[in-house]
Amino acid sequence: MWGIGATLFHALAGYRAFDRGTEDGSAAPELRWPQLVDDPYELPDRISDDVAKPVLACLHRDPAMRPSPAALAESFEPMMASLPKPRLSGFKVGR
16 A cells, blocks of 8 residues: 555655665665655645545555555545546447
8 A cells, every 4th residue: 555655646746755765775774765764745735635635644654554445445436426427428439
């Protein structure tokens, strides 16, 4: 779930949720993986709380506090249901 949250965060914000860590294999873990100790950056104000909260929940440091895949999908259902439905009238299959 953390990876899904990091990917969604980057897609929504246009920047990473955390700084990139050092590639020095001998460095302390918190320097190699800043997400172990740092909170994620804030999402832009244009991102509604209905989207931001579930995405940020996926980035919780404690894996037990992250939503399950089903819970994440359920959190987006009301928003998805409110989107306009595509119109398929006039569409011809085959040609």
